[in-house]
Amino acid sequence: MSPPIRIVHYLNQFFGQLGGESQAHLEPRLREGPVGPGVSLQEKLGQQARIVATIICGDNYVAEQEERAVRCALELMQACDAALFIAGPAFNAGRYGLACGAMCTAVHERFGIPALTGLHEENPAAEFFRRSRSLAIVRTGPSASSMRQALTTMAALALRLGRGEALLGGEAEGCLPRGVRVNVPQTELASQRAVTMLLRKLAGEAFKTEVPFQPPPLVTCAPPLADLRRARLALVTESGLVPRGNPDHLPSLRSSRYASYEIGREDQFEAGRYETIHAGYDKTHALDNPNRLVPLDVLRELERAGAIGALHDRLYTTAGCATYLEKAQAMARGIAQELRAHGVHGVILTAT
Amino acid sequence: MDAPRLSPRLPGKSLMLTLEKQLYPIEAVCFGPASCLRGTTLVIDRAELERHLEERSGLAEVRVELAAPGDGSRILNVLDICEPCVKEDGSYFPSWVAPPGLVGEGVTRVLRGVAVVETGEMAGVVGGLLDLHAETRQLTPLADLHQVVLRTRPAAGMNKLAYCRAVRAAGLRAAVYLARLALGNPAPRRETYPRSGDGALASPLPKVAYLCLLHGIGDLRETFVYGARIREALPFLLQPTEMLDGAVVSFHYDMPPGVKNNTYSYQRHPLVEDLLRLHGEQLDFRGLVLAPQPVRLEDKQRAARLAARLLRQTLRADGVVMTKEAAGAGDYDLMEHCEACERAGVKTVLIDSEQLNEAGEGLPLIDLRAAADAIVSAGNIEERVHLPAASRLLGGDTFAAINGDPHAATTVSISYIPNSNSSLGFTRLRAVPL
Numbered sequence: 001m002s003p004p005i006r007i008v009h010y011l012n013q014f015f016g017q018l019g020g021e022s023q024a025h026l027e028p029r030l031r032e033g034p035v036g037p038g039v040s041l042q043e044k045l046g047q048q049a050r051i052v053a054t055i056i057c058g059d060n061y062v063a064e065q066e067e068r069a070v071r072c073a074l075e076l077m078q079a080c081d082a083a084l085f086i087a088g089p090a091f092n093a094g095r096y097g098l099a100c101g102a103m104c105t106a107v108h109e110r111f112g113i114p115a116l117t118g119l120h121e122e123n124p125a126a127e128f129f130r131r132s133r134s135l136a137i138v139r140t141g142p143s144a145s146s147m148r149q150a151l152t153t154m155a156a157l158a159l160r161l162g163r164g165e166a167l168l169g170g171e172a173e174g175c176l177p178r179g180v181r182v183n184v185p186q187t188e189l190a191s192q193r194a195v196t197m198l199l200r201k202l203a204g205e206a207f208k209t210e211v212p213f214q215p216p217p218l219v220t221c222a223p224p225l226a227d228l229r230r231a232r233l234a235l236v237t238e239s240g241l242v243p244r245g246n247p248d249h250l251p252s253l254r255s256s257r258y259a260s261y262e263i264g265r266e267d268q269f270e271a272g273r274y275e276t277i278h279a280g281y282d283k284t285h286a287l288d289n290p291n292r293l294v295p296l297d298v299l300r301e302l303e304r305a306g307a308i309g310a311l312h313d314r315l316y317t318t319a320g321c322a323t324y325l326e327k328a329q330a331m332a333r334g335i336a337q338e339l340r341a342h343g344v345h346g347v348i349l350t351a352t
Numbered sequence: 353m354d355a356p357r358l359s360p361r362l363p364g365k366s367l368m369l370t371l372e373k374q375l376y377p378i379e380a381v382c383f384g385p386a387s388c389l390r391g392t393t394l395v396i397d398r399a400e401l402e403r404h405l406e407e408r409s410g411l412a413e414v415r416v417e418l419a420a421p422g423d424g425s426r427i428l429n430v431l432d433i434c435e436p437c438v439k440e441d442g443s444y445f446p447s448w449v450a451p452p453g454l455v456g457e458g459v460t461r462v463l464r465g466v467a468v469v470e471t472g473e474m475a476g477v478v479g480g481l482l483d484l485h486a487e488t489r490q491l492t493p494l495a496d497l498h499q500v501v502l503r504t505r506p507a508a509g510m511n512k513l514a515y516c517r518a519v520r521a522a523g524l525r526a527a528v529y530l531a532r533l534a535l536g537n538p539a540p541r542r543e544t545y546p547r548s549g550d551g552a553l554a555s556p557l558p559k560v561a562y563l564c565l566l567h568g569i570g571d572l573r574e575t576f577v578y579g580a581r582i583r584e585a586l587p588f589l590l591q592p593t594e595m596l597d598g599a600v601v602s603f604h605y606d607m608p609p610g611v612k613n614n615t616y617s618y619q620r621h622p623l624v625e626d627l628l629r630l631h632g633e634q635l636d637f638r639g640l641v642l643a644p645q646p647v648r649l650e651d652k653q654r655a656a657r658l659a660a661r662l663l664r665q666t667l668r669a670d671g672v673v674m675t676k677e678a679a680g681a682g683d684y685d686l687m688e689h690c691e692a693c694e695r696a697g698v699k700t701v702l703i704d705s706e707q708l709n710e711a712g713e714g715l716p717l718i719d720l721r722a723a724a725d726a727i728v729s730a731g732n733i734e735e736r737v738h739l740p741a742a743s744r745l746l747g748g749d750t751f752a753a754i755n756g757d758p759h760a761a762t763t764v765s766i767s768y769i770p771n772s773n774s775s776l777g778f779t780r781l782r783a784v785p786l
Contacts, residue, residue, distance in 0.1 A: 131711065168786055170784070171786075175786075177785070178786040180711055180713050180785075181713075181783035181786070182712050182732075183766065183781045183783055184782060185781055185782075188780070189778065190703050190730045190777035190778075191626060191673075191776065192626060193728045194623065194673045194777055195560075195623070195635075195673065197726050197728060198672075198673055198701040198726070199671075201671065201699050201701065202558040202699055203558070211783075216715065282569065321680070324709045324714055325714055
């Protein structure tokens with residue numbers, strides 16, 4: 001039989017049996033073997049793992065000087081030769097939860113070993129740490145009355161982590177949902193799953209989509225301009241139109257940046273002086289006549305004819321190719337703010 | 353006067369072609385003094401094959417390199433991939449290698465377990481990365497194949513399009529050259545498509561079809577059917593066995609390999625293979641509709657309406673699995689087709705890859721509509737994956753997505769790995785909520 005997995009357990013002053021709120025100022029200290037809930041955790045772990053030491057620290061000490069608390073705990077752990085770190089469970093206790101999360105993250109980064117804690121979903125630490133890949137967070141009840149259940153799940157995951165198994169976390173494993181989607185190999189090809197799903201759908205049997213419907217965020221249109229002849233218009237585009245040479249090095253794919261260029265003296269976008277950096281379409285016709293991307297030529301005619309009040313003297317541009325939604329939203333907010341500052345009333349927004 | 357001869361009227365029956373694939377399982381590939389098939393070992397006369405490909409492709413140089421599953425090789429700059437196949441007349445791939453003509457029936461000999469991998473480097477040509485490492489084999493089913501890798505160098509003055517055409521020619525010709533070695537040898541295994549004829553349609557079975565959307569928006573971003581461009585096509589019917597027999601050839605040379613459909617994946621299309629195997633037993637496979645993913649909105653909507661009509665009125669399908677190609681705008685095509693089919697009374701299941709951010713957050717698809725209530729996930733194309741160090745490099749000495757030593761352990765976007773997120777469903781990866 002392989003030697004037991006060496007575990008270091010982290011507790012606050014209360015669960016570490018040093019006292020209540022009056023002892024929350026205590027600095028980190030090390031006890032050999034399991035303490036408090038660590039004793040029943042050890043029972044559940046059995047022969048395959050051993051809690052070699054327990055680090056106990058006051059909640060206020062961590063809350064007030066986290067960096068120092070973490071440094072001190074890491075020093076205490078140096079000699080323990082641990083293969084796994086467990087903190088808590090902290091249930092819905094805010095300061096304790098944040099301490100468990102901080103300790104787990106620091107230990108994982110410093111020693112490269114897996115770290116595990118237990119939190120209630122409403123613990124502020126849950127929101128803060130659930131997306132982190134440095135630790136696994138077991139879902140617990142709000143209070144210590146769910147201790148037994150929490151320790152059972154934590155012990156089972158601890159043994160898997162200790163054996164070097166990769167843990168994905170997430171609800172299927174008794175953890176808090178991380179709110180992310182991760183690629184996981186399945187036994188069947190996607191094509192086989194599709195045939196099974198279709199046969200179930202046709203038979204009127206229950207089936208479960210693998211990509212649930214989420215309504216896309218809707219954009220409410222601004223009210224129409226009252227009088228176009230008095231309106232100041234601007235040109236905005238995701239077509240990737242830039243001055244030749246792409247002076248700001250805008251990316252052609254997955255962009256998170258836009259730039260603006262002076263066009264006050266231009267009558268049209270002259271072929272040869274402008275190019276497109278967009279990675280998503282055939283550029284032949286665009287290079288031939290860049291006004292096909294952004295109709296500066298036509299807008300100048302309308303401006304001269306008095307059909308529009310004025311054309312703002314800058315072009316705002318990015319390459320909208322495989323752009324993440326949140327990046328697009330951030331760019332849009334930036335552009336809108338600039339346009340507003342320049343007294344722009346309306347925008348011709350061209351897409352490719 | 354004789355009455356006109358009419359075909360017998362067979363309501364509810366399909367008239368499917370039958371294709372027999374004679375399979376030669378390959379367990380080793382090596383170089384030798386003369387190209388031949390020795391049992392399960394494929395022996396290649398390297399100089400002869402290289403000369404053959406150089407003469408017929410117009411490339412300045414073609415180097416043939418070999419790699420085996422799990423040998424730790426890293427193949428860089430991967431372009432298209434195909435399976436060695438040949439008809440009894442010694443040719444294959446009509447309009448590319450064989451003269452124009454039709455396929456999908458009769459006998460095709462196949463070297464099974466081998467892929468021909470085109471590689472090449474030029475500005476504007478997007479290549480992929482295929483590691484044959486045991487640790488990463490779950491990332492793509494193609495890592496389980498023996499690889500005959502073509503390292504190519506363009507002739508002087510070749511532009512991007514001319515180079516890719518030449519690479520295309522070399523890849524397909526290499527596949528034919530290798531499969532010809534099977535001619536005259538008895539086949540150890542054979543597979544017949546469909547497995548059972550229409551006669552086996554004893555009881556009423558669910559009538560199922562497949563709708564395959566093909567990306568076609570310009571040079572180097574297009575799929576060909578029988579040598580014809582897809583971009584101007586209207587939706588049309590193809591015999592399922594034609595797709596499995598080299599009628600559909602990829603010409604995508606500037607798109608990340610993880611999100612495009614390579615030629616190998618059409619030749620071995622797992623969905624078409626499964627539907628043909630299950631035909632007459634669990635379902636009634638009514639047929640296959642191909643439709644373009646064109647550029648203009650009007651063309652997309654027309655294609656969706658016409659495809660739905662073909663599926664419902666011509667094939668009488670009750671249900672359809674649909675797939676698309678490429679990321680981004682392809683989701684819009686898929687949703688248009690999904691809505692058109694559901695409106696026409698054809699129930700749909702979609703296979704699609706997801707475009708979340710690197711951390712797996714955000715909206716999974718560019719377009720997602722309420723009608724699409726049954727989607728199979730082919731995984732997130734933006735996830736980053738760790739690759740262990742490689743034992744050797746094939747297909748080039750540099751790769752655009754790896755800075756520094758290309759042998760070293762590295763982290764890359766999964767979209768560089770061919771078939772990682774095959775939206776034809778030729779992948780085991782799925783994005784799972786955590």
